[in-house]
Amino acid sequence: MAGPLSHIRVLDLSRVLAAPWAGQNLADLGAEVIKVERPLKGDDSRAFGPPWLKDAAGKDTGESAYFACANRGKKSITVNLAVPLGQRIVRELAEKCDVLLENYKPGDLARYGLGYDDLKKSNPGLVYCSVTGFGHTGPYRDRPGYDFMIQGMGGLMSVTGERDDQPGGGPQKAGIPIADIMTGMYASIAVCAALAHRAESGVGQHLDLALLDSQVAVLANQGANYLATGVSPRRLGNAHPNIVPYQTFKTADGDVILACGNDNLFRKFCEVAQCQPLATDARFASNGKRVENRVELTAILDGVFRARTTRDWTEALEAAGVPNGPINTLEQVFREPQAIARGLRIEIPHPLAGKVALTRSPMRFSETPLEHNTPPPLLGQHTDEILRELLGRSEADIARLRADGAV
Numbered sequence: 001m002a003g004p005l006s007h008i009r010v011l012d013l014s015r016v017l018a019a020p021w022a023g024q025n026l027a028d029l030g031a032e033v034i035k036v037e038r039p040l041k042g043d044d045s046r047a048f049g050p051p052w053l054k055d056a057a058g059k060d061t062g063e064s065a066y067f068a069c070a071n072r073g074k075k076s077i078t079v080n081l082a083v084p085l086g087q088r089i090v091r092e093l094a095e096k097c098d099v100l101l102e103n104y105k106p107g108d109l110a111r112y113g114l115g116y117d118d119l120k121k122s123n124p125g126l127v128y129c130s131v132t133g134f135g136h137t138g139p140y141r142d143r144p145g146y147d148f149m150i151q152g153m154g155g156l157m158s159v160t161g162e163r164d165d166q167p168g169g170g171p172q173k174a175g176i177p178i179a180d181i182m183t184g185m186y187a188s189i190a191v192c193a194a195l196a197h198r199a200e201s202g203v204g205q206h207l208d209l210a211l212l213d214s215q216v217a218v219l220a221n222q223g224a225n226y227l228a229t230g231v232s233p234r235r236l237g238n239a240h241p242n243i244v245p246y247q248t249f250k251t252a253d254g255d256v257i258l259a260c261g262n263d264n265l266f267r268k269f270c271e272v273a274q275c276q277p278l279a280t281d282a283r284f285a286s287n288g289k290r291v292e293n294r295v296e297l298t299a300i301l302d303g304v305f306r307a308r309t310t311r312d313w314t315e316a317l318e319a320a321g322v323p324n325g326p327i328n329t330l331e332q333v334f335r336e337p338q339a340i341a342r343g344l345r346i347e348i349p350h351p352l353a354g355k356v357a358l359t360r361s362p363m364r365f366s367e368t369p370l371e372h373n374t375p376p377p378l379l380g381q382h383t384d385e386i387l388r389e390l391l392g393r394s395e396a397d398i399a400r401l402r403a404d405g406a407v
Helices: 018-028 065-069 084-095 147-153 178-201 211-217 220-229 263-272 287-292 294-305 310-320 330-335 337-341 383-389 395-403
Strands: 009-012 032-037 052-054 060-064 074-078 099-102 127-132 205-210 246-250 255-259 345-350 354-359
Touching: 009 018, 009 084, 018 032, 018 074, 018 099, 018 127, 018 178, 032 084, 052 065, 060 065, 065 354, 074 383, 099 178, 127 178, 147 178, 147 211, 178 205, 178 211, 205 211, 246 294, 255 294, 255 310, 263 287, 263 310, 287 294, 330 337, 383 395
Parallel strands: 009 032, 009 099, 032 074, 099 127, 127 205
Antiparallel strands: 052 060, 246 255, 345 354
């Protein structure tokens, strides 16, 4: 058995990133994931390039790296949901699946007879997961939602970026679509929990995941800081709102991250930096005092760090057991000995690119190890296979479906 969900089949009606990320997680866990796409165009993210995957000759394949990041391990079938024959195909597929993922606006699929209340009639065990910008309730339910706007509305950009009084200060979005990704992660957890409930009860359910909800949930300590005080946290650049020193510092030739998560680590750092008096200074002796006197301490440490190179600092701090690290480019990330040892870069055979390099799932299982053998699919690559083997359609039937514009 490859993966703990190898007994599960998922129908993925979603596109772009949040819900497809959940589908990829389930595929990584061993589930059979059938991705339903529009004929001719497919998932919107297929056009999100460049960059494109390259073939053996170095030429663009037309397959976007963006699509590849969220769709490995899936099969692709093209279906036209706008026509009754296409809707019938999806209904038949849903009857044979354990999970359905979708990210249409609330009510859109119900217009085609493909809403949860429609499909549970023939498959009461179906776990139907809806991912939208704002959820299926509330005054914003009908609004479209995109990661960038949700990072702003959900408060993340208010606590991300340099202070307004610093060069380049102002709100910043994260460097990755974090609202989409975290919504996909929460959706994956919710699906697994609903499957566990179904194993006991035999009953499926509707899951309502929203980008805004997920973004607010992952505000974590910043959200708790506000709820505890009624004061909105301010941007601190690379500094931490609750721990000091826990930030980047300029060195003689670059940057280094220092993460003194407790008082003992701060004392160790002071020994390495040969500034032991700071550890006993009443202004800095405890984390609470260091937070209160952040500006004074940071000004002192700025001068300390500039006296040595990044390599000098990382080697000395590592030897003393003080958490630290460089700021790597992605090229440097994949060259890190630890990243190589853990196999974070994987290569999977690809029908056009020859092979595609992707990042490995971080989930490791001792009894049901994950396998990464299936590349992101070409558009409609498995249409005939799924219609024939899963739905029992003949070659003549498939030809008629194509002629009628259903697939």
